[in-house]
Amino acid sequence: MHLLKTPKINLASFTKKARLQRPAMLRFIKKLEQNTPKQLKKWATEAEQHTWQQIDCTSCANCCKKMTPTFTPTEIKNIAAHVGMTAAEFTEKWLYQHKGDTDWVNKTQPCQFLDSSTNLCTIYEVRPKDCAQFPHLHHAKPADYLHIHKQNIQYCPASFTFIEELQKIIASTDK
Numbered sequence: 001m002h003l004l005k006t007p008k009i010n011l012a013s014f015t016k017k018a019r020l021q022r023p024a025m026l027r028f029i030k031k032l033e034q035n036t037p038k039q040l041k042k043w044a045t046e047a048e049q050h051t052w053q054q055i056d057c058t059s060c061a062n063c064c065k066k067m068t069p070t071f072t073p074t075e076i077k078n079i080a081a082h083v084g085m086t087a088a089e090f091t092e093k094w095l096y097q098h099k100g101d102t103d104w105v106n107k108t109q110p111c112q113f114l115d116s117s118t119n120l121c122t123i124y125e126v127r128p129k130d131c132a133q134f135p136h137l138h139h140a141k142p143a144d145y146l147h148i149h150k151q152n153i154q155y156c157p158a159s160f161t162f163i164e165e166l167q168k169i170i171a172s173t174d175k
Contacts, residue, residue, distance in 0.1 A: 047165035061119035069130030
């Protein structure tokens with residue numbers, strides 16, 4: 001199997017492009033939410049394949065730099081044990097909850113587990129489910145995740161590219 005070498009992501013250039021194209025992409029996603037095509041799963045699968053031909057997450061790691069996953073109590077316990085802490089020590093040192101919210105999130109960005117020299121996760125084996133599934137491109141029901149892409153396109157080149165590819169695919173079927 002031949003793996004494509006994807007170019008390093010220029011985050012400054014991406015941020016500018018995402019800021020300019022985000023309003024149109026949000027309109028596109030909203031339109032899909034309001035009138036979900038029967039072929040969306042097929043198109044999303046194709047868009048995902050095109051996306052991974054263009055994007056290497058380890059050349060970016062912007063999700064780890066600008067966003068935070070939510071941590072479940074089980075994940076907190078597992079990660080804490082992995083790093084040699086108790087769950088209480090782990091939450092005290094690195095996590096917080098918004099007032100009235102039950103989700104635990106990172107206190108700071110970038111994520112404390114991002115190795116910035118390699119863009120790799122230092123707890124990859126026990127990372128939260130949110131991280132393992134990010135950027136949520138592959139799901140049985142893509143329509144259920146459109147709202148997630150609305151949030152992610154401004155931070156994640158893979159999410160942005162996925163929506164770009166989806167737009168191209170749908171436009172080509174309209175002809």
